[in-house]
Amino acid sequence: MPSTRPTREGAAARSRRRLRARRWAGWLFALPALAFYGLFNFYPVLLSIQYSFYDWDGIGASTWVGLQNYTEVFTDSEQLNSLLHAFYLILFFTVLPVTLALITASVLRQIEGRFSGALARTLLFLPQIIPGAAAGVAWTWMYSDNGVVNQTLRAVGLGDLARAWLADYTWALTAVGFIGTWLSTGLCTMLLLAGIGKIDISLYEAARIDGAGPIRQFFAVTLPGLRNEIGVCVTITIIAALASFDVVYLATQGGPGTQTMVPGVAVYTLAFNDSRLGAASALAVVLALIVIAVVVPLQRLFREK
Numbered sequence: 001m002p003s004t005r006p007t008r009e010g011a012a013a014r015s016r017r018r019l020r021a022r023r024w025a026g027w028l029f030a031l032p033a034l035a036f037y038g039l040f041n042f043y044p045v046l047l048s049i050q051y052s053f054y055d056w057d058g059i060g061a062s063t064w065v066g067l068q069n070y071t072e073v074f075t076d077s078e079q080l081n082s083l084l085h086a087f088y089l090i091l092f093f094t095v096l097p098v099t100l101a102l103i104t105a106s107v108l109r110q111i112e113g114r115f116s117g118a119l120a121r122t123l124l125f126l127p128q129i130i131p132g133a134a135a136g137v138a139w140t141w142m143y144s145d146n147g148v149v150n151q152t153l154r155a156v157g158l159g160d161l162a163r164a165w166l167a168d169y170t171w172a173l174t175a176v177g178f179i180g181t182w183l184s185t186g187l188c189t190m191l192l193l194a195g196i197g198k199i200d201i202s203l204y205e206a207a208r209i210d211g212a213g214p215i216r217q218f219f220a221v222t223l224p225g226l227r228n229e230i231g232v233c234v235t236i237t238i239i240a241a242l243a244s245f246d247v248v249y250l251a252t253q254g255g256p257g258t259q260t261m262v263p264g265v266a267v268y269t270l271a272f273n274d275s276r277l278g279a280a281s282a283l284a285v286v287l288a289l290i291v292i293a294v295v296v297p298l299q300r301l302f303r304e305k
Contacts (some may be wrong), residue, residue, distance in 0.1 A: 016086070020166045029194030052282035057275040070284035071092075078258050079283055082266040085173055089262065092177030093184055093241035098233050101179075102226070106218050108189070108194050121193070124186040132183065136250030139179045140166060143251075166252050166272025172259045181248050184240065188233040195229030196222060235295055242291050263287040 024104065040199065050071050056062035127135065142148045143165040150162035165175040193268050207217045245264030249266055254261035254269065261269075263283060271280035 004269075008271045010084045036198075048281040048284055050279050052219050052285050056223040056277050058271070058277045059275075062278070065278065070286065072279060073283050073286050078261060079266055080281075081258060082254075082261045082263045082283075084262065086244065086262050088173060089177050089180060089241040089244060090238055093172075093180040093244070094180045094234055097184035097188045097237055098230065100175075100185050101192050101233065102218075102223070102230075104185070104189045105192035105196055106214075108193060109222075115291075124189050126261050128184050128190075132246035132252050135179060135183055136247040137248075140251050143175055152210055154180070156183075166260075169256055169259050172252060172256055176251055176260050179251065180232075180244065181305055183247070184237050190236065191229050191230065191233055197225045199225040227302055231299065234298055234302070235267055238294060238298070239291055242287065242294070 053066060054062040055065045055066060055069075055294045073083075103188060104120075104124065111120075130138075144150075145162070145164050149165065153162045155261050163171065166172050168175075188291075203221045203225070204217055212220060241266055244262050245268070248260055248262050249265050250270065252260040254265045264287075267284050267287070270276045270283065
C-alpha cells in the first residue's frame with residue numbers, strides 16, 4: 001500500500017504557503033494606511049522629541065540644551081500649573097459625566113421604547129455633533145454678564161451669585177470644566193446605554209425575584225455588566241481632559257491671567273506666540289507620557305476579571 005505521508009506533508013506545506021500569502025496580502029492592504037499614519041502621526045512625534053532637546057525659534061539656528069526644556073516643565077510655574085489644571089479638569093470631563101451617564105442610562109432603560117426615551121437620547125447626544133470650538137464660543141456668550149447663566153440666577157433670586165464667570169479668577173477654570181461636562185455626558189450615556197442593552201434581561205428578572213429594588217439592581221447587575229463600557233468612557237474623557245485645547249482656547253485662551261491655562265494651550269502659546277518650539281515640544285512630550293501613564297493602568301484595571 002503506497003504511503004500517504006508525502007502527500008500529507010505536501011498538502012501541509014501548500015497550506016502554510018497559502019497562509020503566509022494571505023498574511024502578506026493583509027499587510028499590503030494595510031500599507032497605505034500605515035504609510036499615512038507614519039507620515040502624519042509617528043514622524044511628527046519623533047520630530048517633537050528631537051526638537052525638545054533644542055532651543056529653537058522655528059526659523060533660525062537651533063542650540064542643543066539637553067534636558068533643560070524638560071526641567072523647565074517642572075520648574076516653571078506656568079507650565080507646571082497647566083498640568084495641574086488638566087488634572088483638575090478630569091473631575092468635570094470624567095468623574096461628573098460618567099456618574100451622570102450611569103444614572104441617566106439606568107433611568108432611560110426603564111423607559112425604553114417610549115417616545116420620551118428616544119427624545120431624551122437625542123437631546124443628550126446633540127452636544128456630540130457640535131464642534132468643541134463652537135461649544136466654547138456658545139458657552140462664552142452664556143457665561144457673560146448678561147448671558148443665560150446669570151439671567152437664570154437672577155430669575156430664581158440668586159442674583160448675588162451672578163458674575164462674569166470666565167473672567168473670574170476663582171471660578172473661571174470650574175466654569176470651563178462644566179463645558180466639558182456638557183460635552184462628555186451625552187457620549188458616555190450613549191455608550192453605557194449600548195452596554196446595558198447587552199446585559200442579559202434574565203439577570204434583572206432574577207434580581208427582582210430575589211426582592212432587589214432599582215437601586216440594588218443597579219449595583220448588583222448594571223454596574224458589573226458595564227465594566228468594559230465604563231473603561232471606554234473613562235479612557236476617552238481622561239484623554240479629552242488632559243489634552244483639552246479647543247474649548248479652553250476659544251473660551252478663555254488660558255485667562256484670566258493663567259487661571260485656565262492647560263497644557264494644550266500652553267504648547268500653542270510657547271510655539272506660536274513665544275517662538276519657543278523646543279520648550280513647546282518638551283511640554284507636549286511630557287503631556288503624552290502623562291496620558292500614557294494614566295490611561296494604561298486604567299485599561300488594565302477595567303480588563304481585570
